[in-house]
Each structure stands twice: as structure tokens, then as C-alpha cells.
Amino acid sequence: MAVDVPASSSDADQRFDDTEVRVADRSPVAAEAAGVSRGAAQRGSVTRVVTPTISVRKRLHEIWLSRELLIYLVRTEIKVKYKNSVLGLVWSMVAPAMTLAIYFFVFSILLDNKMPNFVIYLFAGLLLWNLFQLGVLTGTGVVVNNAGIVKKVSFPREILALAAVGSACVFFFFQSIVMVIFMVILRAPPDPAYFPLLIVALIAGVILASGLAVLLSSINVYLRDTQHLIEVVLTAWFWACPIVYSYQTVEAKLGPRHLTWLYLANPMTPLILAFQRCLYNKPSAVINGKLTLILPQHGYLWYAGLVGIVLVIGVVLFLVALATFGRLEGNFAEEL
Amino acid sequence: MSDFAVDVRDVSKRFRLAHGQYKTVKERLIHGGKRKSTEDFWALDGVSLTVKEGETVGILGRNGSGKSTLLKCICGVLQPTKGEVAVRGKLAGLLELGAGFQQDLTGRENIYLNGSLMGMAKRDVDRVFDAIVDFSELEEFIDGPVKFYSSGMYVRLGFAVAVNMDPDVLVIDEVLAVGDERFQRKCIGRVKEFQKEGRTILLVTHAPDTVRSICDRGVVLSHGHLVGEGEPGEATRIFREGLMAEGAGMAVADPTLVAVPAMPMAVGMDSVPDTDRPVRFRSVHRVYSGDNSVPYMSTGDDLTIRVEFEALDPTPDVVFSLEIRDFVNNMVMRTDTSIIGMSIDAPRGISVMHFGIVKMPLLDGTFTFAMGIQSRDGILYDWQESAGTFAVMNPGKTTGLVRMDVHAALISTESDVDSSAALA
Numbered sequence: 001m002a003v004d005v006p007a008s009s010s011d012a013d014q015r016f017d018d019t020e021v022r023v024a025d026r027s028p029v030a031a032e033a034a035g036v037s038r039g040a041a042q043r044g045s046v047t048r049v050v051t052p053t054i055s056v057r058k059r060l061h062e063i064w065l066s067r068e069l070l071i072y073l074v075r076t077e078i079k080v081k082y083k084n085s086v087l088g089l090v091w092s093m094v095a096p097a098m099t100l101a102i103y104f105f106v107f108s109i110l111l112d113n114k115m116p117n118f119v120i121y122l123f124a125g126l127l128l129w130n131l132f133q134l135g136v137l138t139g140t141g142v143v144v145n146n147a148g149i150v151k152k153v154s155f156p157r158e159i160l161a162l163a164a165v166g167s168a169c170v171f172f173f174f175q176s177i178v179m180v181i182f183m184v185i186l187r188a189p190p191d192p193a194y195f196p197l198l199i200v201a202l203i204a205g206v207i208l209a210s211g212l213a214v215l216l217s218s219i220n221v222y223l224r225d226t227q228h229l230i231e232v233v234l235t236a237w238f239w240a241c242p243i244v245y246s247y248q249t250v251e252a253k254l255g256p257r258h259l260t261w262l263y264l265a266n267p268m269t270p271l272i273l274a275f276q277r278c279l280y281n282k283p284s285a286v287i288n289g290k291l292t293l294i295l296p297q298h299g300y301l302w303y304a305g306l307v308g309i310v311l312v313i314g315v316v317l318f319l320v321a322l323a324t325f326g327r328l329e330g331n332f333a334e335e336l
Numbered sequence: 337m338s339d340f341a342v343d344v345r346d347v348s349k350r351f352r353l354a355h356g357q358y359k360t361v362k363e364r365l366i367h368g369g370k371r372k373s374t375e376d377f378w379a380l381d382g383v384s385l386t387v388k389e390g391e392t393v394g395i396l397g398r399n400g401s402g403k404s405t406l407l408k409c410i411c412g413v414l415q416p417t418k419g420e421v422a423v424r425g426k427l428a429g430l431l432e433l434g435a436g437f438q439q440d441l442t443g444r445e446n447i448y449l450n451g452s453l454m455g456m457a458k459r460d461v462d463r464v465f466d467a468i469v470d471f472s473e474l475e476e477f478i479d480g481p482v483k484f485y486s487s488g489m490y491v492r493l494g495f496a497v498a499v500n501m502d503p504d505v506l507v508i509d510e511v512l513a514v515g516d517e518r519f520q521r522k523c524i525g526r527v528k529e530f531q532k533e534g535r536t537i538l539l540v541t542h543a544p545d546t547v548r549s550i551c552d553r554g555v556v557l558s559h560g561h562l563v564g565e566g567e568p569g570e571a572t573r574i575f576r577e578g579l580m581a582e583g584a585g586m587a588v589a590d591p592t593l594v595a596v597p598a599m600p601m602a603v604g605m606d607s608v609p610d611t612d613r614p615v616r617f618r619s620v621h622r623v624y625s626g627d628n629s630v631p632y633m634s635t636g637d638d639l640t641i642r643v644e645f646e647a648l649d650p651t652p653d654v655v656f657s658l659e660i661r662d663f664v665n666n667m668v669m670r671t672d673t674s675i676i677g678m679s680i681d682a683p684r685g686i687s688v689m690h691f692g693i694v695k696m697p698l699l700d701g702t703f704t705f706a707m708g709i710q711s712r713d714g715i716l717y718d719w720q721e722s723a724g725t726f727a728v729m730n731p732g733k734t735t736g737l738v739r740m741d742v743h744a745a746l747i748s749t750e751s752d753v754d755s756s757a758a759l760a
Contacts, residue, residue: 048412152413334351
């Protein structure tokens, strides 16, 4: 008779012996040897459940738990972006500086815009816009571009979109430093009273960008046009915001027809206005001996109210985006 | 006791097979938002499976049976359409050719990326980093971008990362088949180590031998359904049976009866009209000695091939030959009655003869046999190229082609002898 025939009985015994060994090996020493610090006690205690859909609340919780991953991904994103480039992060400042220079040249010199400290005005708007645009633009493509990871590893995938916005925040930070330098050189002090509002506006902008990035990144998996469409939309969106022109030039045209609300319906407008109100700090200026209005002439509450509304819109959008992402996420691994 | 490590609860996964879906906005707009007809395809249909802690389970199935989809659902990469999967403890997965790497990052960076994707802190990755590099044998390449890695290197790094992340549950999809043989052995060695440490392992494979040699239990998937589970041998058997039932031109309806067709001629044979053949086959049956309710025999059973033949006239000294071939048509054995030392004189009319194979030594597989009738001086009377098939299932754990009697003994070494002498 061959060795392998008396299988069932003795094999079962063998297996039983193995089990004994396993139990012994679960000692903290064995775990330590395997490189675990948390010890064997915790092993097997966490139960993860994969379900058809994950509730938005659970998603938020998971995002919170993955914050370390988020930070890591932001770092990676920046690292990948400037891989093999000599100047690296400097590029993140060169490109906006170039935009700034061009707009300044066109509007201030060619079109003879006499707005005082026009660079500061431009920069104040561009700061926030660049954050928003970069976050949404890179965020949209992020699931498709990270297919290699999305298809293989399970993690809260919306983190990828958030990391795109996160890296845009890093660039925002660098550009802010340049902004401060400009303000010091040009002796254009900001309005400290509006600082808290600027912070809230920044938060609202980040949430808005995150919501859009999460939403579009999931749609982009199924409709790859999204990526190209959003580029076009963002270009139009840019001109719909009072960045290179002043709010009052639009107000002058729309105000008499009571259509200003339409202009303010663009959620980026109130945020950019808040930035300008704080950093540019010149609601009106005397240009060519004539008092010219630049920013809305309303008080703090008007600004705060609008920013507050945008914040609420942003939060709602973000939650809707998470829910949509959750519905679409289930088949990512197959669609990519 | 609910000591499960992975609990798959009635999981179904539906895919929409689009018949050329409109992927772009333009197409969608042109077609007025209508979707092209889609067809639902259930890659998994109500699959339930409980894997106990410390168990090694092999998932067998043909291509497209839903194995990989099941693993993806377990890993959480895909979400099931219905049902849920509970996983206790940390899970590391190697899905279809390696882990998820970011092409532009170096091997080193990818190790950290994977670690943080799995929820490990940087210092935890620091601790296992050297072990990963060591295991993957990629010391020189670890700081190069993974896009320059060969596929073998890719898999090596993926495996090294997965096993060193200290998972409680390791999920492996078909990756053991990649990489050179030495690395494969290393991987299997590591998997066995994991088993000893009481970790849970789930692996998908086409190779029943892997299941047999590594797993505690096997499950068989077919068309998204769990069609069987049990001991590795049992699972392998179910898998093979399923393969046979599904095709490859195997006789299914009555596998024991192989009707002799109206003689499609074997190559190189004189085209003697059927009725003019002095001796010809009428039918060939094969009979298993064991349980006849199942369409296979076990290794060690006896096989009888019952041949009914007809002679027009009494023909002296007829030789019956038998050839056994495996599924790729390699000859396993050829013999005939003259080799066996038997001479047969065929009387006029219908007679029956038997070939008996005692204690089938072949292990798993489906084998075909060819039979011939000829005169002693080599004139071929009749030839059946595929006279029949038989299937063998190996109940034990040995793998390979044939069973051999293998004995093992520990011979005491000299020092043992010395010490025992000293004790005495």
C-alpha cells in the first residue's frame, strides 16, 4: 500500500498537531519576532466588513482613520509630480508667477488699468483660484491615474482625490509665502479684521474643491470625458470670478438689472471676494482723481454671510460626492 | 465558536456586460442618453464560505468561474452587489500579478506606500523594510522606479511586501505560478511558515496539485456558484469532474460505454470494407472495480476493459493491443496480448475478452486508451484510436503522475548511538 492512502485519519491527526503548534506560536514572543509591536492580543480582533455600499458616515470615519495615509499620499503626489525635475518644487511657484506676470502686463500696462497695487489684487484672487483649480483638475483624474493601486489594494479611495486637493494646499502655502513677500515689498498691509473670514473662506474653498474632486474622480472612471470637460469648464469658471477684473465692473453692469445675485451664485466669487477684501484691503480707490469702487461696499456681515452659505454648499456637495463615490466605487476595479 | 477569519456571506456580484457601451459624453448625447442594451452577468451568485482562523483554503475553478472576483470581494477591492464579507484581522492580498505599485515611484517608496495603504505607520514599515528587501532579493534595484522592473522582479517585490506586512489573512491569486522556480519554492516555503504561525491563507489556483500539497481544504467554484468543498483530494476530484462534465469532448452520457463507430479509418491502415474485416470490434466498455456510482476510479482500484469483438471466420492467433495515453496524448503504456504471453484464437461470431489493470498506479487525470486487433505477423484487422477514456482521482496527498511505494525511516546517527550506549 502506498504512503498516501491512509489519508483521512492520520492526516486529520497531523492537522490537529499543527493547530497546537499554531497556538503556541501566537505568543507575544513569536509576534515580536515577526515584527509586531502591538502584540498578538490585538491580532484577529479587528473585523472589517465589505458590504455593497458604505454609508457616508462610515466613509467619513474611515477618512479620519486614514489621515496618516492622506498625508503620505500628499507627499507622494508632490514627489511624483516633480520627479526627475531639477528645480522641483520651484516650478510650483514659477507657473503661478508667470500667470501673474502676464495678467499684470496685459491689464496694467496694455489695458492701462490704474488700480493701485494691481499685483496684490491679482494675487489675492489667484491664490485661492489656483488652489481650487489644481485640486479639482488633478483630483478628477486621480482614480484613473492610480489604477494600479485602486485595482489591487483596498483603502478608502476617496483619499486619493483628497490627496490631490491636499497637494494643491501645499502649493497654496508656498504661493502664500510669495504673496507675503509681495505685500511687504509693496507696503500693502492686509485688513487683519478679515483674517478669520479669510480662514473660513479658505476652508470653504478646500471643501468645495474636495467635493468636486471626489465626485468627478468617480464619474471619470465611467466617463473619461470628464477629465477634458472639466478643463474647459474651469477656464470659463475662471473668467466668471472677479480675479483679473474687479467686482464693481460687473456690478455696474448687472446691478441696475438686479442680476448681481446671478453673479454671486458662483460659489467661488464670495470666497475670492473675501480673500481680496482681506489681502487687497482697498474696497475703493481714487483713480485718475475719481473715486472708483473695486470691491463690494458692504460690511463684514455681508461677506461673512456669503462665505457661510458657500461653506454650507461645500459641505453638502462633499457629502453628496461621498455618497455618489460610494455608489460608483464598487466596480472601479473592473472598469479601470 | 465563531473563530472565522474570513466569512463570505451570500455574496453575489453582478457585472453589466455592455454590448459596446457609450463611453463618451458625445456618444451618450447622440443616443439621447439611452444606454445600449446591457446584459447582466453574475460573476458570483450567492457564494457563502467560512474560512476558519489558521486554515489554508484553496479555491479551484476554471477561467471565468469567479475565483478572482471572489478574492477581490474578500480583499475589498470590489464591492459585492449583494451580501457581505467579514474579515477578521489584517489582510494582505496579492491579486493577479502582484501588489499595487505606483509606476513612477521607486521600490523603496512603493514599499512605504503599500504599507500606509494597508494602514501601517511608517515606523512599522521601517521595521520590516530590510526583511522585504531581503526576501525580494532586489537590493540593487530598490531605489529604481518600479516601472523599470521586470515582471519577475515586480512579483517578487509584491510577494515580499505582502508577506512581511504581518497579515493575519493572506490572499494569493495565482501568483505562485510566476517567478522562477527557485523563488516559487521560496514563496511556498514562506506560505508554509505562515501556516505554522497560525495565519489564514486563501489561495486561488488552476493547479489542483498546489491545493493538494498546501491546503487544508479546497473549494470549487463554477459559473459563480460554489459547487463543492472538502478535503483537498475531494475538492480536486469535484473540480476534475466538473472539467470533464463541461467539455473537452469527453463522453458524458454513458461514460462506460464507448460505442464503436462505423469505422473511421486509422491512418496508414488498409481500407478494408467494414464487413470484410476478419475480426472487428463491436463495443468497448470499461468497468471500475470501486464505487460504480461515480464516473471515476481511485488510484489503487482495478480497471477492467471489456471488449466485444466479432470474427467472420474462425481466426487463429489474434493479438489485442492496448495503449494508454494521458491528456496531452503522451503514451503512458503500451502492451498487447502477445507481450502478456497469451494467444487468442477467435471463434466465428461474437466473443468477449477482458483487459484487467490491477491496482491502478496512475494519480489524477483523465486518460484515453486506444485498442487494436491484429494478426501475430502484424496485419491490422481493426484499430480504435480513442476506444475510451477513464478518469482517476487520487484520494491521497501525493502529486505527480504515478504512485510509488515510498518508505521513509530515520536511521539513528552515530552520536545517537553513542549517547544511547552511554545511557545504557
